[in-house]
Amino acid sequence: MTGSYELRGAHTDLRVILGFVLSLACSLGVGAQSTPPTASPSTVEQQRKTSEPYTGDLSVFESPGRDQRLQINRVMDTLGIRAGKSVADIGAGSGWFTVRAARRAETGTVYAVDINPDATRYINQRVEKEKLANVKTILSKPDDPMLPANSVDAVLLLKTYHEVAHPVDLLRNLRASLRAGAKVGIIDRNGNGENHGVAKDVVIREAQEAGYRLSGQYDFVKDDMDYFLVFTAE
DSSP: OHHHHHHHHHHHHHHHHHHHHHHHHHHHHHHHHHSOOOOOHHHHHHTSOOOOOOOSOGGGGGOTTHHHHHTHHHHHHHTTOOTTOOEEEETOTTTHHHHHHHHHHTTSOEEEEESOHHHHHHHHHHHHHTTOTTEEEEEOBTTBOOOOTTOEEEEEEESOGGGOSSHHHHHHHHGGGEEEEEEEEEEEOOSBSSSSOBOHHHHHHHHHHTTEEEEEEEOOOOSSOOEEEEEEEO
16 A cells, blocks of 8 residues: 555656646746847847938939038048049939039049939939049949949048938948048938938947048038038048
């Protein structure tokens, strides 16, 4: 009789132990499934609010007096754009800056970069009409300007950065195209990302994440602009 009770007791203890182990395993499984994965820095960056890229009438960028409001010659001086230098106009739109940089660069090449095929077609027609032989258009990707390696001395993103969906990736992919000492200028207005502006501190932080150093910041540009930042690659 004693052996029978001991056997039944052993079975009972075994069932209790197995039940505890099964309960613990299920608990751990549910906990693992319900814990969200930690977001990577690139995922966080890509979730930042951005504005819809402009796809309307490109002639709106040709408003009278814009050269003076933006002090575009001073901008080009700051970026070191002069005869023989190669320039990238990222988010070129109507080519407003492209044609001015092309005249300044003379024998240097100006790359008009845009993700909108209507913009690149518009610029091709414009430079043919204005007889500018040193402009090349590039239909780019949202996260890559698609510039040739080691090809540019200066870059400008004019009123465009707030529309870039993946700014850190774009700036990282830009680096291979920069020559030694190249300057990257960003002109924009303060905003929350989706209201056609982005905070200056956000731009500086994203550029640093992409491997750039802030080398200058200015507030002389107007035309509804708040800042002009200049970066160099680390």
